[in-house]
Amino acid sequence: MTQIALFDLDHTLLPIDSDHEWGRFLAKIGVVDSDYYALQNERFYADYKAGRLDIYAFLEFALKPLSEHSRAQLNEWHLQFMKEVIQPQLKPSAFDLVKRHQDAGDLCCVVTATNSFVTRPIVAAFQIDHLIATEPEVIGDPMTGNFSGKVLGLPNFKEGKVTRLEAWLKDQGLSLSAVQGSYFYSDSINDLPLLEKASHPVATNPDARLREHAVKNQWPILELFA
CATH class of the missing domain: 1.20.1440.100 (SG protein - dephosphorylation function)
Known part of the structure; x- marks a missing residue:
């Protein structure tokens, strides 16, 4: 699996x-x-x-x-x-975290609220093939057309991350319930909906409220840039 x-x-x-x-x-x-x-x-x-x-x-x-x-x-x-x-700002500790999962054969994906124009080259720098991001609407060719200034579909934010992830997994022939395990690394209380869906939530460089929630629920806390 x-x-x-x-x-x-x-x-x-x-x-x-x-x-x-x-x-x-x-x-x-x-x-x-x-x-x-x-x-x-x-x-x-x-x-x-x-x-x-x-x-x-x-x-x-x-x-x-x-x-x-x-x-x-x-x-x-x-x-x-x-x-x-x-x-x-590309730190060895972040590359090492990603590589550990890649070496284990895990399917790796960045799931971010930031739009894909800003984030796609950053994700490529981490050598991660998959990105779920907020999508800006494009007029014409998706790769070369100009942006309309509007958002395409559901923003990848809060509960939207869960919806967008489930749709992406379905395209991969997968689901959260059908995978062997799911890790989600996040710093933000805004990502609580997806963290609670993951079998292995990891509060990573967490903000104060996520840190409190992680401690209360005995989630691991990772200080990646300490």
Whole structure:
């Protein structure tokens, strides 16, 4: 039977939040109104950490800059983002965790609320083949078309992660009940719905509320960047 290993991305495999950092990067290079965008970016980030994020309001904000530029231009900026922001934050301890599961033959997948445009190259850097992310709507060809600024389907957030994972597993001919074991590594109380579905939930670099929940329920706590 197959065993699956699921990883959140931000503050789990990365010690930073890629969504938040992408917003800061756009403000830094002058792609957006720096003062306004930075203020709103921090407000949404605070709401996320507090567990009260309005995901649709955030996505309207976060996906708008993608719709205002060509895919070629966005890809160029993302290469710069990877070099300047992400690559310095790729830590050996995170690679080692992923490799342990890969060496065991586990089916590995990143399950993140951050949109796939931002996260796909990051996940590729970890040599993980599978990604379930919030999907920005694309006009035309999925790989080369421009973004509409809207979200496609259900955001991969909170309970949405469970729904999206179950649909992905069905496409693989699997289900959570049919696998040998399921690991899910996450830092965030926002991921509690999926953590509670996993047979092996691991609170990884957990926020205060997830740490409290993990201790209460005797879940393992992993400090990946300690």
